Amino acid sequence: xxxxxxxxxxxxxxxxxxxxxxxxxxxxxxxxxxxxxxxxxxxxxxxxxxxxxxxxxxxxxxxxxxxxxxxxxxxxxxxxxxxxxxxxxxxxxxxxxxxxxxxxxxxxxxxxxxxxxxxxxxxxxxxxxxxxxxxxxxxxxxxxxxxxxxxxxxxxxxxxxxxxxxxxxxxxxxxxxxxxxxxxxxxxxxxxxxxxxxxxxxxxxxxxxxxxxxxxxxxxxxxxxxxxxxxxxxxxxxxxxxxxxxxxxxxxxxxxxxxxxxxxxxxxxxxxxxxxxxxxxxxxxxxxxxxxxxxxxxxxxxxxxxxxxxxxxxxxxxxxxxxxxxxxxxxxxxxxxxxxxxxxxxxxxxxxxxxxxxxxxxxxxx
Numbered sequence: 001x002x003x004x005x006x007x008x009x010x011x012x013x014x015x016x017x018x019x020x021x022x023x024x025x026x027x028x029x030x031x032x033x034x035x036x037x038x039x040x041x042x043x044x045x046x047x048x049x050x051x052x053x054x055x056x057x058x059x060x061x062x063x064x065x066x067x068x069x070x071x072x073x074x075x076x077x078x079x080x081x082x083x084x085x086x087x088x089x090x091x092x093x094x095x096x097x098x099x100x101x102x103x104x105x106x107x108x109x110x111x112x113x114x115x116x117x118x119x120x121x122x123x124x125x126x127x128x129x130x131x132x133x134x135x136x137x138x139x140x141x142x143x144x145x146x147x148x149x150x151x152x153x154x155x156x157x158x159x160x161x162x163x164x165x166x167x168x169x170x171x172x173x174x175x176x177x178x179x180x181x182x183x184x185x186x187x188x189x190x191x192x193x194x195x196x197x198x199x200x201x202x203x204x205x206x207x208x209x210x211x212x213x214x215x216x217x218x219x220x221x222x223x224x225x226x227x228x229x230x231x232x233x234x235x236x237x238x239x240x241x242x243x244x245x246x247x248x249x250x251x252x253x254x255x256x257x258x259x260x261x262x263x264x265x266x267x268x269x270x271x272x273x274x275x276x277x278x279x280x281x282x283x284x285x286x287x288x289x290x291x292x293x294x295x296x297x298x299x300x301x302x303x304x305x306x307x308x309x310x311x312x313x314x315x316x317x318x319x320x321x322x323x324x325x326x327x328x329x330x331x332x333x334x335x336x337x338x339x340x341x342x343x344x345x346x347x348x349x350x351x352x353x354x355x356x357x358x359x360x361x362x363x364x365x366x
Contacts, residue, residue, distance in 0.1 A: 029305050031312045038319035042096060045326040049092035052334055055083055086225075094223040094231065094287065095329040096322040099294060101235040101284045103321025104314050105277050106295025107302075108242050111249040111310065112273045113178040119296035120281045123181060123274070124162050124189030129285035130216060131196045132158020137211050138199045151215070152227065152286045159282025162188055167274070176270040177256075217342035218291035220329055227287055234283040239318055241276045245269065246310035253308065291343050293351025294321055300358050 050062045057065075057080060065084040068076070075081045105120040113122065120126070136154035169184040170176055203209045214221070242249070248269045251259035256266050298321045299313065306312045325343070328350065332341040 031306055031316065034306065034316060035319060038316065038323060041323050042319060042326070045323050045330070046092045046096060049095065049326050049330050050084055050088040052330060053083075053088065054337075055079075057084055090225050090228060091220050091223040091329065092326060093228055095220050095326045097228065097231045097235050098220070098284050098288045098291065099298075099321035099323070099325025100318040101231065101238065101280055101321070102291065102295040102325070103298040103302075103317035103319075104235075104239055104242055105280050105284070106321075107299040107310065107313055107317045108249065108273055108277050109295070110299055111252050112270060112277065113182050114253060114255075115178070115182070116300070117296070118182075119292070120277065120284070121189075121290060121292070121295070123185035123278060123281075124166050124187075124192065125159050125185075125278050125281040126285045126290045127189035127192040127196070128162025128165075129155040129159040129282055130290060131192045131199075132156070132161070133215050133286070133289070134196050134199045134212055137208055137215065138202055152222075155286035156282050158192075159278070159285060162192060163278045163282065166278075170274075176267050176274065178270075181270070181274065214342055215289040216344075218289040218344035218347070219342055220288055220332075221340065222287075231283055231287050234280050235318075238276055238280040239314065242273075243311070243314050245272065246314060249273075249310040250308070289344070291325070291347055293347040293355075294325060297351045297354050298324060301354070304358075 047059055047062055051057050051059050061080065062084055065076070065081055066089065069085050075085070102120055109120055109122060110116055110118045133151050133155035135158070136151045165188045166181070166184045169188065170180045200212055203212055248259070248264050251262050251264045252266070252269070259266050298317050302313055302316045302320055306316055328343060328346045331346050332343055335341055
């Protein structure tokens with residue numbers, strides 16, 4: 001074997017990244033059984049999400065209605081078809097899609113910047129999306145939103161604006177180092193947040209105020225069948241793209257020099273990861289608002305079970321994030337009889353203690 005071909009073959013053979021202190025090895029739980037268990041848990045949580053609410057629907061009736069509509073049946077008389085098929089099923093599916101997307105983006109971003117405290121919002125994309133959404137609510141009309149694109153469309157345009165600014169700053173001087181990405185993301189994010197705060201101060205009535213606050217804290221209440229197409233496609237393509245780069249993600253955790261020695265084009269890989277994670281984050285935030293802690297917490301929990309190999313970690317994080325956010329949305333809808341809690345409030349209540357537990361676990365193991 002020639003010396004020139006050695007790095008390429010070594011890169012292809014690169015296995016999982018070294019297990020960090022406090023994490024179990026990647027073979028603790030067979031990944032096939034874990035994925036199957038998570039798939040069953042997701043199916044059960046989706047059924048519960050459609051069944052439970054102010055008007056309860058038995059599990060059997062849920063599946064009867066869903067199968068009837070999936071097989072091409074016409075809407076049944078009464079309100080049950082409306083509640084199950086038009087209201088709760090799209091919302092439950094959107095929760096699963098957003099949770100899965102945040103799980104895989106959080107996993108990728110933590111490898112991209114080599115920071116276990118990184119989350120999908122570290123690079124400033126959500127700040128741009130928030131600016132676009134708030135601008136649509138405050139400055140737009142009640143029907144068309146800003147520039148006639150609606151709140152979600154304006155949020156995605158804001159995410160693209162933030163992406164362009166961070167890209168322009170991070171690429172100055174060549175390279176895409178983790179430090180430059182983080183600093184550019186934080187700086188641009190805070191800059192755009194200043195505009196968002198100014199617009200919030202201009203909110204003119206109570207309805208606008210509630211809309212702004214719910215969007216900034218995360219909400220799945222606007223889910224419709226038509227809103228599922230974009231996030232479904234983005235999550236699927238994002239997972240495929242990141243899974244194809246799983247070995248490169250493993251190599252990045254070993255350091256840039258080691259990754260380059262394994263045949264990885266570190267700068268090109270970081271650019272690709274930045275594009276994929278930014279676009280996916282923009283899509284997710286545009287349909288659900290900024291939902292914190294999911295992308296930060298899920299990768300840590302999954303690493304405790306299966307280790308740090310991204311070939312296993314990415315699909316497990318996707319399913320775990322989906323289950324988590326579906327369950328959280330059930331709590332948001334049913335915890336209080338007279339109001340619905342913002343999703344971000346519940347994820348913060350759950351996520352903060354879990355992260356403190358993980359931190360304590362790491363400190364105990366040195």
